[in-house]
Amino acid sequence: MVGEEGGRSRKGVLELTDTLRGVGYLADRGLATALFVALELGRPLLLEGEVGVGKTELAKALSTAFDCRLIRLQCYEGIDTHQALYEWDYARQMLHVRALSGDQVQDGEAVSRLFGAEFLLERPLLEAVRAGDQCVLLIDEIDRADDEFEAFLLELLSDFQITIPELGTIRADSSPIVILTSNRTRELHDALKRRCLYHWIGYPTVDQEVDIVKVRMPDVPGTLAHKVVTAVGRLRDRDLVKPPGIAETLDWVAALGVIDSEELDTESARDTLGAVIKDRDDFDDVNSDLESLITDV
Numbered sequence: 001m002v003g004e005e006g007g008r009s010r011k012g013v014l015e016l017t018d019t020l021r022g023v024g025y026l027a028d029r030g031l032a033t034a035l036f037v038a039l040e041l042g043r044p045l046l047l048e049g050e051v052g053v054g055k056t057e058l059a060k061a062l063s064t065a066f067d068c069r070l071i072r073l074q075c076y077e078g079i080d081t082h083q084a085l086y087e088w089d090y091a092r093q094m095l096h097v098r099a100l101s102g103d104q105v106q107d108g109e110a111v112s113r114l115f116g117a118e119f120l121l122e123r124p125l126l127e128a129v130r131a132g133d134q135c136v137l138l139i140d141e142i143d144r145a146d147d148e149f150e151a152f153l154l155e156l157l158s159d160f161q162i163t164i165p166e167l168g169t170i171r172a173d174s175s176p177i178v179i180l181t182s183n184r185t186r187e188l189h190d191a192l193k194r195r196c197l198y199h200w201i202g203y204p205t206v207d208q209e210v211d212i213v214k215v216r217m218p219d220v221p222g223t224l225a226h227k228v229v230t231a232v233g234r235l236r237d238r239d240l241v242k243p244p245g246i247a248e249t250l251d252w253v254a255a256l257g258v259i260d261s262e263e264l265d266t267e268s269a270r271d272t273l274g275a276v277i278k279d280r281d282d283f284d285d286v287n288s289d290l291e292s293l294i295t296d297v
Helices: 002-022 029-041 055-065 090-099 102-106 108-115 124-134 147-159 190-194 206-216 222-237 246-258 266-275 280-287 290-294
Strands: 045-049 069-074 086-088 120-122 135-140 161-164 168-171 177-182 197-201
Touching: 002 029, 002 055, 029 045, 029 055, 029 197, 045 055, 055 069, 055 135, 055 177, 069 124, 090 108, 120 124, 124 135, 124 161, 124 168, 147 161, 147 190, 206 222, 206 246, 222 246, 222 290, 246 266, 266 280, 266 290, 280 290
Parallel strands: 045 177, 045 197, 069 135, 135 177
Antiparallel strands: 086 120, 161 168
């Protein structure tokens, strides 16, 4: 029996890998397995890794593959519960009050209607609770939010319910697919991690990244893809302020295509360097030493 279950699990991981590949996302065995387990258990998946390795793209790929909504909560310093959950449309409420007659203003029921569903502005977390398993909830860059907001998420991730004092408790009929991402600008609390499954996404190998380029840009010559990926790998080995991610690799290949270059030489690299280097100091450093970047690629 255990062997049969193991076989089904392996088949499920392979099918998920193929499904993601069909929408242009290449997941290695470790990531596909972590995602498969998270989906089977209905648990959030916390993805950490360097900027640009495909954490956010996974949520987008899932929403496309499963034909469901992508609801994205972009975290930032100072984000609060109102911006993540809901807000009241005060402008419409004021207009409604002005339209009421004097007698209606004295009517408690008329005033209470000001806090009805028609005046409620849904933010990403409330949208996700209402949508349930018909959506992928992406909580992006959770490490940018503060400790208080992280603590607020604990109940939501455990019960998927939201209490609005004027309307009561809203519960999800089914749990959405939840992906959290972090670039590790700060350490997340253990309480949040315990509610999630975890996976670290590192930079891909040369062969894996070449495969990504070919899947996303099938018309690009294989030799050019290999040269660009090799050069990007050398950039990552340098002490850069902003090492290039996979997105920059794709941008560089696309930029070379725009200028009709089928070779990565010194001239074409200099002309398109802004597609892969996004920091002034890095740009000056790399631009002054392009020969070592593209030699023997």
